[in-house]
Amino acid sequence: MSTETDTRNPLVRDGAESTGLVAAGAVALAALLFALSLAALFQQLSLTDTLAGVPVSTFLGGALVVLGGAVVVFGVGSRLGYVETEPQASAGMVAGIAFGFVWFVAGGLVASQTIGVGTIGWLLSAIFVGGGVFAVSVVTREDIGSTLPAGVLTAFVGLVFVTGVIGPSWVWNLGWEQQASFTAGFTIPTLTLFSSLLSGWAAAKAYGGFGARGRHTGAYTLVYLNAVSIVGVLFILLAFTVYKGIGGVLNGFAVGAGVGPTSTVVLFGIAFSFDWPVYLPFVMNGVGLMNEFNGVLPAIVGTIWLVVGAVLFAVPLGVGAAIFLTEYAERGRFTQAVEVATNGLWSTPSIVFGLFGFAFLIPRFGNGKSLLAGMLTLGFMLLPLVVITSREAMLSVPDEYRDASAALGVTKWQTIRSVVLPAALPGVVTGIILGVGRIAGETAPILLTMAGGVFVPGSQTPDIVGGFAFTSSPPFVENPVLLDAASALPYQLYALITAGVGASGNVANPDEFKWATALVLLVVVLSFYAIGIAARYYFRRELNQ
Amino acid sequence: MSETTQRTTDMETENRTDTQTDPETTTGETEEQVQDEWRNYEFAGEPKLAVDDLDVYYGDDHALKGVSMDIPKNSVTALIGPSGCGKSTFLRCLNRMNDRVKSARIDGSVKLDGQEIYQEGVNLVELRKRVGMVFQSPNPFPKSIAENISYGPRKHGDIETGLLARLLGRANEDERDELVERCLRDAALWDEVSDRLDDNALGLSGGQQQRLCIARCLSVDPEVILMDEPASALDPIATAKIEDLIDDLSEHYTVVIVTHNMQQAARISDQTAVFLTGGELVEYDDTDKIFENPQSQRVEEYISGKFG
Numbered sequence: 001m002s003t004e005t006d007t008r009n010p011l012v013r014d015g016a017e018s019t020g021l022v023a024a025g026a027v028a029l030a031a032l033l034f035a036l037s038l039a040a041l042f043q044q045l046s047l048t049d050t051l052a053g054v055p056v057s058t059f060l061g062g063a064l065v066v067l068g069g070a071v072v073v074f075g076v077g078s079r080l081g082y083v084e085t086e087p088q089a090s091a092g093m094v095a096g097i098a099f100g101f102v103w104f105v106a107g108g109l110v111a112s113q114t115i116g117v118g119t120i121g122w123l124l125s126a127i128f129v130g131g132g133v134f135a136v137s138v139v140t141r142e143d144i145g146s147t148l149p150a151g152v153l154t155a156f157v158g159l160v161f162v163t164g165v166i167g168p169s170w171v172w173n174l175g176w177e178q179q180a181s182f183t184a185g186f187t188i189p190t191l192t193l194f195s196s197l198l199s200g201w202a203a204a205k206a207y208g209g210f211g212a213r214g215r216h217t218g219a220y221t222l223v224y225l226n227a228v229s230i231v232g233v234l235f236i237l238l239a240f241t242v243y244k245g246i247g248g249v250l251n252g253f254a255v256g257a258g259v260g261p262t263s264t265v266v267l268f269g270i271a272f273s274f275d276w277p278v279y280l281p282f283v284m285n286g287v288g289l290m291n292e293f294n295g296v297l298p299a300i301v302g303t304i305w306l307v308v309g310a311v312l313f314a315v316p317l318g319v320g321a322a323i324f325l326t327e328y329a330e331r332g333r334f335t336q337a338v339e340v341a342t343n344g345l346w347s348t349p350s351i352v353f354g355l356f357g358f359a360f361l362i363p364r365f366g367n368g369k370s371l372l373a374g375m376l377t378l379g380f381m382l383l384p385l386v387v388i389t390s391r392e393a394m395l396s397v398p399d400e401y402r403d404a405s406a407a408l409g410v411t412k413w414q415t416i417r418s419v420v421l422p423a424a425l426p427g428v429v430t431g432i433i434l435g436v437g438r439i440a441g442e443t444a445p446i447l448l449t450m451a452g453g454v455f456v457p458g459s460q461t462p463d464i465v466g467g468f469a470f471t472s473s474p475p476f477v478e479n480p481v482l483l484d485a486a487s488a489l490p491y492q493l494y495a496l497i498t499a500g501v502g503a504s505g506n507v508a509n510p511d512e513f514k515w516a517t518a519l520v521l522l523v524v525v526l527s528f529y530a531i532g533i534a535a536r537y538y539f540r541r542e543l544n545q
Numbered sequence: 546m547s548e549t550t551q552r553t554t555d556m557e558t559e560n561r562t563d564t565q566t567d568p569e570t571t572t573g574e575t576e577e578q579v580q581d582e583w584r585n586y587e588f589a590g591e592p593k594l595a596v597d598d599l600d601v602y603y604g605d606d607h608a609l610k611g612v613s614m615d616i617p618k619n620s621v622t623a624l625i626g627p628s629g630c631g632k633s634t635f636l637r638c639l640n641r642m643n644d645r646v647k648s649a650r651i652d653g654s655v656k657l658d659g660q661e662i663y664q665e666g667v668n669l670v671e672l673r674k675r676v677g678m679v680f681q682s683p684n685p686f687p688k689s690i691a692e693n694i695s696y697g698p699r700k701h702g703d704i705e706t707g708l709l710a711r712l713l714g715r716a717n718e719d720e721r722d723e724l725v726e727r728c729l730r731d732a733a734l735w736d737e738v739s740d741r742l743d744d745n746a747l748g749l750s751g752g753q754q755q756r757l758c759i760a761r762c763l764s765v766d767p768e769v770i771l772m773d774e775p776a777s778a779l780d781p782i783a784t785a786k787i788e789d790l791i792d793d794l795s796e797h798y799t800v801v802i803v804t805h806n807m808q809q810a811a812r813i814s815d816q817t818a819v820f821l822t823g824g825e826l827v828e829y830d831d832t833d834k835i836f837e838n839p840q841s842q843r844v845e846e847y848i849s850g851k852f853g
Contacts, residue, residue, distance in 0.1 A: 330647070398684070400680065400682065400684035401684060401686060401687075403642070403645075403680060403684065404680065404684045404685075404686065404758070404761070405686075405696075406642065406645060406673065407640065407642060407673055407677060407678035407680075407762070408673065408674070408677070408696065408697035408700070408761070408762070408764075408765055409669070409670040409671065409672070409673035409674040409697065409701065409765060410670075410696075410697060410700045410701075411670065411700075414700045418696070418700065419686055422687075422688075423687055543687040543745070544687065544745060544747060
């Protein structure tokens with residue numbers, strides 16, 4: 001009886017709570033250090049401040065020592081049999097190489113920078129240390145091999161911080177031409193970040209009791225921390241823009257009846273006018289000498305018309321091409337060639353599209369930079385992505401739908417229109433969303449085809465709808481606004497930045513104006529995104545409700 | 546001796562080298578005589594579909610070899626045989642669905658009510674309205690139940706809905722509702738879905754989806770219904786419902802059904818055609834005769850599970 005159960009690991013590990021707690025605590029400490037080091041790296045936490053009564057660098061060092069110690073204690077305890085784990089015979093080649101490399105670097109740096117031996121000396125000691133750690137990790141059992149190298153290194157880094165060898169005012173001048181140097185402000189957070197990841201990984205493996213389960217926990221912790229930090233960085237980026245820009249956007253903001261400007265809408269010759277109950281000058285004004293508050297309304301409207309025009313141009317053409325390629329053209333060399341070409345076009349740098357617009361479109365539209373040229377240039381940029389994604393979406397519509405429709409005697413075109421296109425629509429919309437996200441922020445093509453100015457007066461707001469007029473001779477309709485130069489947010493931002501100090505006289509606070517422009521651009525692009533996602537959600541629900 | 550028969554006999558000798566010593570094969574009755582007997586399969590009235598010497602090639606692959614058979618009106622004809630024997634190919638020839646396969650080449654004649662369907666100027670829309678099809682896996686459109694039914698007639702202009710039709714006073718929504726109800730009733734699905742006609746068809750169970758596909762097929766008022774293993778993806782209860790439905794349908798429609806399941810063929814069909822490997826029609830007769838007293842040695846072995 002007992003021999004049979006002895007050969008297998010028990011399903012439930014007894015008495016693992018207290019020792020597991022040590023490992024779990026180490027993982028938690030590693031996560032905390034990870035967060036702290038990120039905060040320090042982005043200067044949200046100053047190294048000269050105090051934390052819990054001690055300087056931040058000392059605090060980080062002490063925590064690293066504790067973390068490293070805990071990892072080592074757990075590993076050694078497991079090896080001596082005080083902790084029940086299921087380690088494998090070796091930590092494995094990958095862990096060995098990783099640890100060996102890390103120790104190689106650490107050994108080399110200590111030998112050359114702290115002890116100060118020559119080139120041969122530091123190389124030899126680095127190889128000696130790295131090779132030794134590699135051997136230790138690979139030869140010993142997993143519980144020693146995957147904890148000792150990580151734990152000792154972490155504790156060592158901690159000691160370096162605690163003893164002040166690398167203190168808050170430490171600088172390592174590399175002696176390069178460019179005056180490059182490592183400062184404590186960069187080095188301490190980075191080393192902490194790295195050590196906490198290394199020890200966190202080891203601690204997570206220990207928490208899982210080593211073996212297959214331990215490796216799973218280790219990998220999970222690494223991936224999780226990684227994902228969280230990426231999302232965190234992106235969030236910081238967004239928050240930073242909002243933080244810097246919100247002041248400029250809200251400049252002169254007021255709510256109340258009659259505070260806003262008066263809008264007039266002309267429908268069938270009858271003018272309706274109403275007063276806005278809110279006044280947000282930054283998005284409702286242009287720039288003018290008489291303005292109390294200046295704004296970027298012309299550029300916002302320009303951006304919106306630009307995207308609308310590009311979408312109106314590219315989507316019908318792109319979807320049409322995709323229908324032809326998917327439903328009508330024989331699969332073969334031709335479709336392959338078109339596919340390669342569209343993929344290549346999508347990767348073409350935007351400045352090349354801009355040059356095309358500048359050299360080909362502008363001479364054909366009255367020889368001046370114009371909104372229409374910008375729309376078409378961006379439309380050409382958008383076209384390949386619409387073709388690619390629409391084609392993918394149509395290919396993924398099951399052939400059963402086409403068979404079923406054909407078996408009812410419905411013609412091919414009717415099938416495409418009533419079955420294939422509705423089923424492919426969510427995919428098509430996804431493609432448009434991605435494309436709009438890219439073109440709405442493009443600067444280079446606009447620079448070459450549409451221009452505008454650094455500070456655009458409100459009178460230059462493009463009024464496409466109002467610009468239409470009927471004429472008595474062919475083509476009976478004209479819209480001069482389309483052929484005027486117009487501004488767009490990304491270009492205005494670029495122009496503001498490159499214009500330098502000389503142009504700053506027009507607005508009270510140019511820096512605030514820049515950040516506010518960036519924030520408005522972000523909001524406009526995200527709004528297009530939101531519209532796209534809502535459309536996709538709507539079409540999907542139509543298909544699956 | 547015709548070329549076709551010659552080829553068939555050759556194929557058979559190849560396939561049956563292992564049964565050469567079987568005493569029954571030496572009774573003196575050759576395959577040729579067997580074929581002659583069932584070739585004279587007779588039934589009252591004109592055939593709904595008359596197939597004569599039909600050959601199908603997919604590229605170099607000769608998928609169907611000189612098949613001839615007449616399918617009587619308002620009855621259930623089962624096509625059975627092992628995988629890859631060409632029975633689905635045969636079925637898809639009857640409404641020219643094989644035209645949609647680029648590599649397919651079709652020789653021979655298929656007559657619907659005496660009219661050749663493989664000739665210049667055949668209106669495929671009309672043909673497929675008259676010869677409907679139900680597929681192996683249920684394939685309703687990702688639309689509502691009602692829209693699935695009214696799809697065909699709407700596309701053919703028999704039913705007009707929508708804003709423009711309403712403005713022009715041509716909308717016949719009552720007719721559409723009647724059509725939906727009639728088709729769903731005929732497909733024995735009305736009681737289960739009458740309260741959720743506007744729900745998406747993909748929310749139905751597999752068996753319900755398949756009956757919806759049959760209802761959709763009925764919506765264009767076909768004369769012949771081709772079914773390609775309609776119950777192979779369904780559980781026994783759903784299968785039983787489909788089989789009852791086929792039985793009801795055969796009062797008004799000519800049903801041709803491909804099946805893997807010999808019991809199913811025996812239960813629901815009036816006559817059975819057995820296709821065997823190589824794309825030949827080996828025997829075609831009343832279902833009772835095929836299952837109780839097959840003429841061909843190979844058919845007997847296939848039916849009793851020894852071959853195939």
